[in-house]
Structure formats: C-alpha cells, structure tokens
Amino acid sequence: MxxxxxxxxxxxxxxxxxxxxxxxxxxxxxxxxxxxxxxxxxxxxxxxxxxxxxxxxxxxxxxxxxxxxxxxxxxxxxxxxxxxxxxxxxxxxxxxxxxxxxxxxxxxxxxxxxxxxxxxxxxxxxxxxxxxxxxxxxxxxxxxxxxxxxxxRWLFTRLPEWSEAPPRPAPRTVTMPEGAVLDRLDELTGDGAEPRAGQQRFAAAANAAFMPRSIRDAPNLMLAEAGTGIGKTLGYLAPASLWAEAAGGAVWISTYTKALQRQLSAETRRVYPDEAIRRERVVTRKGRENYLCLLNLEDALQGGFAGRAAVLAQLVARWAAYSADGDMVGGDLPGWLPTLFRRNGSTALTDRRGECVYAGCPHYRKCFIERAARASAEADLVIANHALVMVNAARGREATTRPTRYVFDEGHHLFDAADMMFSTALTGQEAIELRRWIVGPEGASRGRRRGLAARLSDVASYDEAGGTAIADAVRAAGALAADGWLQRLADNQPFGALEALFAAVRGMTFARASGAGDAGYGLETELAEPTPELVEVAASAAEALEALHRPLVVLGRRLEAVLTDAPDWLDAPARARVEGAIASLAWRVETVSAWLALLARVGGPAVPQFVDWLIVNRIEGRETDIGLLRHWLDPTKPFAEIVLRPAHGALVTSATLTAGGDWSTAEARVGATHLQRPADRFEVASPFDYASHAEVLIVTDVKRGDLPALANAYARLIEAAGGGTLGLFTAIRRLRAVHARVADRLAREGLPLHAQHVDPIDTGTLVDIFRDDPHASLLGTDALRDGVDVPGDSLRLVVMEGVPWPKPTVLHAARRLEGGGSAYDDRIVRARLAQAFGRLIRRQDDAGAFVLLSAAMPSRLLDAFPPGVPIRRLTLDEAAQRVAERLSTRGQIGQGAHLPA
Structure with a gap:
C-alpha cells in the first residue's frame, strides 16, 4: 500500500x-x-x-x-x-x-x-x-x-578501529606575546570583522592562564567576568589554540551544559577550517554514560530487546554507522528519537552501571569511548564538562595525559558541579548497584552483566589469593541491599545489615522530617541525635562493609601483582582488561571507604567540614530511594586540591561570575581561596545597551499560591507578546498546573506552548523547537534558566513565577549559617535572577522584557539586573499592555526595535 x-x-x-x-x-x-x-x-x-x-x-x-x-x-x-x-x-x-x-x-x-x-x-x-x-x-x-x-558492510565491520600511540611528551614551556594572541584573535574573527575592544582585552587577560607557572602547586588562575556579547569563546580560543600549537600540549575547555559544548565544537571550525584536521585537533569528551556501548547494542540486536525496544535498537544501529562520535546525549543522535519509544531503551544501550569489560569486549578496538579517550591524548583542544574533568582528576584517570591548562567556561557552575562530584551517598540504590557489580545476575534477572567471578575467572585460576578475595567479596556483598528492598522495608521485613540500616533511616526520617504528612514530596532530616536503633544498625552495617572492603583491597593488590608477574596468558587485551578492572575496583573501594566514614558519624561527633543528613526520596508519593548523604560544606576545597592545584594554569570565566556578590564571593565559589597564589581578576562589561533594549516589570497583583491567577498571568503575557516567551518555574507541580490551564487557550490564538516535564520530548529538542518558531513559548525549570541560548525574535519575553528563593534543605541551612544568613540567600537569588535575565538579550539587536510575578520582590535584590535597565512595579493589566505595545509586533524585535523608557 x-x-x-x-x-x-x-x-x-x-x-x-x-x-x-x-x-x-x-x-x-x-x-x-x-x-x-x-x-x-x-x-x-x-x-x-x-x-x-x-x-x-x-x-x-x-x-x-x-x-x-x-x-x-x-x-x-x-x-x-x-x-x-x-x-x-x-x-x-x-x-x-x-x-x-x-x-x-x-x-x-x-x-x-x-x-x-x-x-x-x-x-x-x-x-x-x-x-x-x-x-x-x-x-x-x-x-x-x-x-x-x-x-x-554493516555496523560492526563499518566502524573504524583506533590504534595505540606512544605517550605524548610533556608540553614545552612557552611564553606567548600579547601581540601574537591578538593576531590569532584577528584570524579567528575573520577578515573585515570590526575589532571589539572588550574581546581584545579579554583575550589578552586570558593569556595569563597560559604563562609558565613559577611556583609548584600554585597555578596561574585568572578569573574573568565577561558580559554577554563580548565574544569570550573566541577570546579564549585565541590564546588556547596558540599555546597548544606552541607547547605541544592539550587545553581542556570545560563547560557545564551540553548546549555550550555543541556551540564550542562549532566555534572551533574557525581555528581549524579543514574538517579533517579539526577532527584530529579537537575532541569532545563526556562521561561514559553518554556514549553508545557497542556490546550492549549487539546484545539488543541479537534478541536482548523485544517489541518496540528492538525497533529502537535497529534505528540506533543505523545512526551508529554514520555517527561522528557515538554520543547519544547531545551528540548527533536526534534527541527526539529515544522519546518516541514508551519504554525508553536508550539507557540500556549505554554504560550507565560501570559494567564495561574493557579489552574483554569484542568491539574494544571500535569503542566510541576508547576512541575519544585516545583522540583526546593527541588533541590540541578537548571540549569536556566540569563533571568529567573532576572525575578524571579525582580517580587518577588518564594520569599520563593529565592536562596542565584548563578553561572553565560557565564558571559560576563550578560550585554546583563540585558539590555533586565530591559528595557521598549511602543509599539503597547505590548499594544495589555495588552488589550487582560484585555478584552479577541473581535469580531471574537477565542481561549481560557479569560479576567479579565471571569477569576475572582467569585471574582467579592463576592467582589463588586473588580467587579467595573474589569469593570473600561475593560472600560479603550478600549484606548489601538486593532487588525488592523497598517493598521489604515497607513491610517492615528488611534483609541483611544494609537493609536494616535503611529501615532505621526511614523510621527516623519520617519521625523528624517536617511536612511528613504530605506524601507527594521527598523527606529529609539532619543526622543529629540519632535514635538508639539507628546507632545500633549503623554499627552492624559498618561491620558488613568492612567485611566487603578488605577483600576488595586485597583483590586490587593481587591484580597489580598479576600485571607485574606477566604470565603467558596476559596478552595485550588481557592486560588492558586487568588494568580496567583495577581502575573500576579502585572506584568501588573508594566508595566503600566513604560509606564507612559516613557511618562513623552516626552516634559520633559531627565533622565540621561536612554536612550529613538522612533522606527518603519520593515521586508523587512513591518511595524511590532511602539513605544517608554527605556533602562538603565547601565543595570547592577538594576541587581546588584535586583539580586546580596540580594544574599550571586555569581560566575561569562567565558572564555572571560575580553575580550575587563581589570578587571575594566569586573567588570563594570557584575555590581560589584555597590556593597558595592569589587569583588574577579581569572584568569587562557587556557591550549591549540594556537600558534601551530591555526592561524589568514586577507584577504586584498576582497572589502567591493562587494557581488560577498564576496561569491567567502567564496566558495574558504570552498573548500580549505574541509568543516568544520563556516561562520559568521553581516547582514542576506549578509548571504542569499552569500548562494544563493555558495550553488550549493559547493554541486557539495560534501560539504553541511547549513545556519541560510535560511534553514527551527531551529538553534540548524543546529548545530547538522554541528557537525555530517565534510564535511558540516554552515553560521550564532551572535547566532552562541557565543553559538556553535563543537569540532573535524567538525569545523576547522572560516570565518568572516569583522570586527564586533557595529551597530550605538541610544542606542549604548549613551553608546559609556558614555564609552569613540572609545575605547568603540574597547572593543566590541575585545570581539566579542575573542568569535568567541573561537569556533575554543574546545579541546586539535583541530586545525584550523580563517579568517577575511577585509583589514581594525586595528592592535590595534589584541590583541583580544590569545597571540602567528600567524597573517598574505595576499591575498585571498594565504589564500586559506594556508588553503588547512593545513586543507583539512580530518580527520588529529581531530587527532591533527599542523599548522606550
């Protein structure tokens, strides 16, 4: 047919x-x-x-x-x-x-x-x-x-193989004159481009991060705040590319969002116009969980998937044969493809559980992840993200090719990235993952996951002590949480020392957490004055984890001994597999050590540099995880020690580096205060005329907590602007409620409304749709407040539901106490407002309005907005009229229309 x-x-x-x-x-x-x-x-x-x-x-x-x-x-x-x-x-x-x-x-x-x-x-x-x-x-x-x-030639015969290369020599010590940096900047901006004084000053300042280091463990750290429109990407690519060529080393450029990674990759075409050369000199790196695992895909194609999931596997295989780098998250796989399948099988096609068998994989030589790692060792520019940079440094990965020069773009996010990286989570889900890694499939579970005994059978047969350590570890892992643990806890029938611990955590959290009667939200309580039951089971859990820790440590030593002995069966692939097992084992040993340190806190004195608390995570009333959490009070301390201190130079830059505070605040948020050598500072303001192109409207008559009034306000403002609106929320529940009330109404006016957490579409694709249609509007949460770059007519109005106060969590309360009380909250709000306002004006001819639906907006926080921007408090009727007069003429804003005062 x-x-x-x-x-x-x-x-x-x-x-x-x-x-x-x-x-x-x-x-x-x-x-x-x-x-x-x-x-x-x-x-x-x-x-x-x-x-x-x-x-x-x-x-x-x-x-x-x-x-x-x-x-x-x-x-x-x-x-x-x-x-x-x-x-x-x-x-x-x-x-x-x-x-x-x-x-x-x-x-x-x-x-x-x-x-x-x-x-x-x-x-x-x-x-x-x-x-x-x-x-x-x-x-x-x-x-x-x-x-x-x-x-x-089908997929597994079509893909090229990577090859080993000798270690790259250490970078040469070079000094680049400022004139050479500015000449490189002229090359990148192109012939005939009008010189931008701010961009030139920024490039010259960024060069300080590439100067030779004069004191051991004291990197040349440059903090540079460059306003939107300065052109900071080319500004730091000029000295970075020049240094990489002259020194023969790699510069790692780290971002927080995948959107900026894609943008950076595109900008490097100015450095290397020849695509073949660019592929050699520029490599984009992400965590392993972002890349297609060829062994997982092969299993899916051979019957591991059924029904619609099997169709997805075939389409992913089609993509993999033509993909540039195998990146499934933010790469050239269409972000909408996995969302077309109800039971999204794409996560099963990546290595999200640390189950890689390295050289034991038949596709090891074609592996996208291994290819990227080896390519980055020879590259001039490596475009990574904050999390990967920290993971590599903390776990000693790729030690022989450790970078000496970093550029941290979106530097205002370093604190949050470090907070996640250097935290500890002793929870049921984490315990189950460790159990599966050690034991392998149990009962009726399927998949290709293999336990230690199966992955290291040749080691066990060769080294008796190693075999004993494996058996002891498998036996001790029986004390960890197992499948079905949440139901057993709900039935008050925990099994094993760790499940007993989580049962006691659950009981204490329900007893002490505020808001426990609301079954829709997760619960938490500080780890203070623990109940006798929790102290008792924590001691038993610690004994169980010690019994697991010991054989894992022994096994790591035995694996190193096997490498030293070099038996006949230890060919190159086997050696690579054992080396991979050592790295994975070290990660798990480190995890168990952190768990033991956290359990030592139960019933003992608090450790001043950490914040410890208990959680029961819930989604719409359904419990999803339970456990103990530990975060650094100041996570930039381990970041400075592990990442910055060994480096020779680093540039930390952002348009909002000091937003919410001053330079001392910025230094504290990026770890500069923990270094021996003080950081250099540079600041250049945005060239945009914010006073003429933008205004801030504070709506005073939308009552907080009144959902119908909130929805009506969003609808009226979007209608007044004719679309082109980014609506920002601090709670998913309110976002969904507003969308449900206004989507049909706006559609009848020819104004499409899209929403994160509502539409079955990934966030990146939602932004693509929004960018492509100036009549469309998009509702979202924090991810859209920071990582959206939509210049032109498609984004001419930003509406926030209220003042973005930080959520009063246990962790926030501890940092608030340490950081100055309400002044700490004010700094966070100023930073969030500055980042949200920054979505509005992305190029010279952009114009628009920023609307805050909050009568309670404190005047002391208005300095979050650029100097000179008109700020008015007015009613919703007045705000809608003002927006309509200035923004609803579709197409004018993108052509440079100004907003009169």
Whole structure:
C-alpha cells in the first residue's frame, strides 16, 4: 500500500484533523482514537499526539522514525516546520493544513532511496530485521529499497578501529606575546570583522592562564567576568589554540551544559577550517554514560530487546554507522528519537552501571569511548564538562595525559558541579548497584552483566589469593541491599545489615522530617541525635562493609601483582582488561571507604567540614530511594586540591561570575581561596545597551499560591507578546498546573506552548523547537534558566513565577549559617535572577522584557539586573499592555526595535 493510501492524523491543542484521499476534515478526540486503533495512520511524533489525544498507546507510521532510518545522524526539528525544511516542502499555513502536509512529506521521504542516498549502505540489511519486527514503515520501504548486488558492510565491520600511540611528551614551556594572541584573535574573527575592544582585552587577560607557572602547586588562575556579547569563546580560543600549537600540549575547555559544548565544537571550525584536521585537533569528551556501548547494542540486536525496544535498537544501529562520535546525549543522535519509544531503551544501550569489560569486549578496538579517550591524548583542544574533568582528576584517570591548562567556561557552575562530584551517598540504590557489580545476575534477572567471578575467572585460576578475595567479596556483598528492598522495608521485613540500616533511616526520617504528612514530596532530616536503633544498625552495617572492603583491597593488590608477574596468558587485551578492572575496583573501594566514614558519624561527633543528613526520596508519593548523604560544606576545597592545584594554569570565566556578590564571593565559589597564589581578576562589561533594549516589570497583583491567577498571568503575557516567551518555574507541580490551564487557550490564538516535564520530548529538542518558531513559548525549570541560548525574535519575553528563593534543605541551612544568613540567600537569588535575565538579550539587536510575578520582590535584590535597565512595579493589566505595545509586533524585535523608557 502506498503511504498516501494511509490516513494522516494531526492533533494540537487547537483541534484534531485527519487527511485521506485528498480530503481533510476536523474530527473529535473519540473518532481520532478509533481511527488510530483500527487503521495505521501517518503522524509526526506519536507520543506527543497520543498525549494530546489522551491515548498513550497510540502507534502508527511516525515520520520521525522514517526520517531517523533514512537520514541517520542528521538534525531535524521535530515539528511540521522542521519537517518542511528537511523535505523541501512549503510550511503548512495553519494546523488545519498539517494533516495533508504529512501525506506529502511521507511521499517525499519515501522517494529518498530512489535518488543519491548517502546513507544507503546498511539500510537493506536493517530493513530485513525491521520487517521481522513488524515495523510500520517496513512494507512501504520494502518496495523502494532494493537488495544490494554485493554484501553490505554493516555496523560492526563499518566502524573504524583506533590504534595505540606512544605517550605524548610533556608540553614545552612557552611564553606567548600579547601581540601574537591578538593576531590569532584577528584570524579567528575573520577578515573585515570590526575589532571589539572588550574581546581584545579579554583575550589578552586570558593569556595569563597560559604563562609558565613559577611556583609548584600554585597555578596561574585568572578569573574573568565577561558580559554577554563580548565574544569570550573566541577570546579564549585565541590564546588556547596558540599555546597548544606552541607547547605541544592539550587545553581542556570545560563547560557545564551540553548546549555550550555543541556551540564550542562549532566555534572551533574557525581555528581549524579543514574538517579533517579539526577532527584530529579537537575532541569532545563526556562521561561514559553518554556514549553508545557497542556490546550492549549487539546484545539488543541479537534478541536482548523485544517489541518496540528492538525497533529502537535497529534505528540506533543505523545512526551508529554514520555517527561522528557515538554520543547519544547531545551528540548527533536526534534527541527526539529515544522519546518516541514508551519504554525508553536508550539507557540500556549505554554504560550507565560501570559494567564495561574493557579489552574483554569484542568491539574494544571500535569503542566510541576508547576512541575519544585516545583522540583526546593527541588533541590540541578537548571540549569536556566540569563533571568529567573532576572525575578524571579525582580517580587518577588518564594520569599520563593529565592536562596542565584548563578553561572553565560557565564558571559560576563550578560550585554546583563540585558539590555533586565530591559528595557521598549511602543509599539503597547505590548499594544495589555495588552488589550487582560484585555478584552479577541473581535469580531471574537477565542481561549481560557479569560479576567479579565471571569477569576475572582467569585471574582467579592463576592467582589463588586473588580467587579467595573474589569469593570473600561475593560472600560479603550478600549484606548489601538486593532487588525488592523497598517493598521489604515497607513491610517492615528488611534483609541483611544494609537493609536494616535503611529501615532505621526511614523510621527516623519520617519521625523528624517536617511536612511528613504530605506524601507527594521527598523527606529529609539532619543526622543529629540519632535514635538508639539507628546507632545500633549503623554499627552492624559498618561491620558488613568492612567485611566487603578488605577483600576488595586485597583483590586490587593481587591484580597489580598479576600485571607485574606477566604470565603467558596476559596478552595485550588481557592486560588492558586487568588494568580496567583495577581502575573500576579502585572506584568501588573508594566508595566503600566513604560509606564507612559516613557511618562513623552516626552516634559520633559531627565533622565540621561536612554536612550529613538522612533522606527518603519520593515521586508523587512513591518511595524511590532511602539513605544517608554527605556533602562538603565547601565543595570547592577538594576541587581546588584535586583539580586546580596540580594544574599550571586555569581560566575561569562567565558572564555572571560575580553575580550575587563581589570578587571575594566569586573567588570563594570557584575555590581560589584555597590556593597558595592569589587569583588574577579581569572584568569587562557587556557591550549591549540594556537600558534601551530591555526592561524589568514586577507584577504586584498576582497572589502567591493562587494557581488560577498564576496561569491567567502567564496566558495574558504570552498573548500580549505574541509568543516568544520563556516561562520559568521553581516547582514542576506549578509548571504542569499552569500548562494544563493555558495550553488550549493559547493554541486557539495560534501560539504553541511547549513545556519541560510535560511534553514527551527531551529538553534540548524543546529548545530547538522554541528557537525555530517565534510564535511558540516554552515553560521550564532551572535547566532552562541557565543553559538556553535563543537569540532573535524567538525569545523576547522572560516570565518568572516569583522570586527564586533557595529551597530550605538541610544542606542549604548549613551553608546559609556558614555564609552569613540572609545575605547568603540574597547572593543566590541575585545570581539566579542575573542568569535568567541573561537569556533575554543574546545579541546586539535583541530586545525584550523580563517579568517577575511577585509583589514581594525586595528592592535590595534589584541590583541583580544590569545597571540602567528600567524597573517598574505595576499591575498585571498594565504589564500586559506594556508588553503588547512593545513586543507583539512580530518580527520588529529581531530587527532591533527599542523599548522606550
């Protein structure tokens, strides 16, 4: 059957339409559901359409799946407009025309195999598997994709192998004149570009981080606050690329968000215009959990996945054959692809549980992760993230290629990244993960996970002491939490020392946590004056963990001895596998040691440098995890000791580095105060005329806690602006409530509304959709407050639901006490307001308004906004009128319209 013989279905908040045989008609929700249940329908983004119909089991011929099969590793915004751009068709004028447009787009996509199709190789082979899986698009594709005349190179034969290289020499000691740095900056900005004095000053200041270090363990640390629009990316790429070439070393450029990683990767094309050279000189690195694991994929393709998950595996395999780097999270895998599958199987295709067998894997030489690690050893520029930099430094990974120069962009996030990295969590879920790593599959559990005994069987047979240590560790792991532990705790029937510990933690938390009667939220209480029961079971848990710790330490020593003995069976792959086991083992030993230190606190004195507390995590009343947490009171202390101190130089930069405080606050937030040599400081203001291009409106008549009034305020402001609105919330519950109340209303006005935590679409794709449509608006939480770069008409209004006060947690209370009480809160709020306002003006001709729905906004916090920006307190009616007068003329803002005072 031709694709045009199937009906097409489109559902939006403004209506539902079906197109078939040249006729489009509007239908009811019930009729649409009956049609989709009885007949295969062509649609765009089945989970989203199913959500709008209230029919989550909706399936059909999803054009996104077809696009992913035909054009793997290609970007497409998953909207009618994005599909039109991908197929070369005209954009449908309104929702009523989308259904018929989908039919035309289907036919255009199905014609791809008849032309010059770059991704032809492997398609026929994959289609045979997809046909057996009864993939909806298999029948129409079967008549269009002919069997190749010769055998296809499929995924595992197509991927290139990496090769070992000799260790890279240490970087040479070089000094770069300021003139050379500015000449490099001129090259990067391009011929004819108007010189920017602020950018030149920034590049010259950044060069200080690349000067030779004069004192051991005292890096050249430069803190640089560069306002939005300075062009700081090219400003630091100039000295970084120049130093890398002259010194023969690598500069690690670390970010906090994946969006900036992608942006940085694109900017490096100015440094290396030749793509082949750029691939050698620039490498993007992320944590292992971001990359496709080829062994997991092979298992999925050979029957490890079933049903729709197996279809996903085939589409991911198509992508992997053409991917640049195998990055499944923020790379060239479409972010919307995994979300098309209800039981998202993409996480099972990555190494999220530390189960890698390294050289024991048959695909080790083709592994995306290993390839990236080796490429970064030879690269000039490594684009990483704060978490990976800290993990590598803390765990001694890649010690022979440890960087000596860092650039930390988005430096205002270093405190939060360090807080997560250097924390300790002794919880049920963490205990289960450790048990599975040691013991392997138990009972009816499936998968390729193997325990220590299976992974190191050759070591056990060769080294008797090593074999005994493995057996002792497996035996001791029986005291850890096991599958079903949450239900056993709910039934008051814990099994083993660790489950008994979590039962006591649960009891004490419920007894002491405030708000315990509200079953919708997680609970926490400080670890102070523990109950006698908790003290007793903590001692038993510590004994159990000691019994586990000892054989793990012994096993690590025996593995090192095997490497030293170098028996005949220890060839290169076996050596690499043992080395990998040593690294993984060291991580687990370190984890158990941290757990033991935390348990020693129960019933003992508090440790001043740490904050310890108990948690019961819950989602909508359902318990998900229980345990004890420990965070550093000042997490920049281990960051400075482990990451900064061994480095020769580091640049920490951000547009809001001092936001919420002064330079002393900034130094404390990035760890500069823990170093022997004081940090250098540099500051350059944004070139944007904020006073003319933006204003802050504080709405005084929306009562806090009144959800209908809050929803009405968002709707009226979005209508007044004609879309282009980023709505920011501090609570997911309120976000969802507002979206449910206003989405249909806005759709009837031709104003699409998208929402994080509501739409079954990943956050990155939501931002892509928002950026692509100046009529659309987007609601979100913290992730959208910091990591969104949407210049132009698509973002002309930012609305915050209220003052973003920090949540009063145990950890926050301790840091608040240490940091000056209310002044500490004020610094956090100022920083959050500055970051949110920073989403509004991203380039010289942007203009817009920032609206805060809070009558209680303290005047002392208004200095969070740029100097000179008009700030007005007014009613909602007045705010909507002012927004309408200045922002609703669609297209003017992107052309440089000013906001009169």
């Amino acid at each position: 031709s694709a045009l013989h199937y009906p097409a279905l489109h559902a939006s908040h403004s209506g539902i339409w079906v197109a078939q045989d040249g006729v489009t008609r509007e239908v009811s929700r019930g009729e649409a559901i009956r049609l989709a249940a009885d007949t295969p329908v062509i649609l765009l983004n089945a989970p989203l359409v199913g959500q709008r119909l209230g029919y989550p089991d909706l399936s059909g011929l999803d054009l996104l799946e077809l696009f992913a099969f035909l054009r793997p590793a290609h970007f497409m915004v998953p909207t009618p407009k994005g599909l039109a751009a991908a197929t070369g068709l005209d954009v449908p004028a309104d929702d009523a025309q989308v259904a018929s447009f989908l039919l035309a787009a289907a036919e255009r996509l199905l014609s791809v195999p008849a032309g010059d199709w770059p991704e032809r190789e492997g398609a026929w082979t994959a289609l045979q598997s997809l046909t057996r899986l009864r993939w909806a698009w298999a029948p129409p594709l079967a008549t269009r994709i002919a069997k190749p005349s010769s055998q296809e």
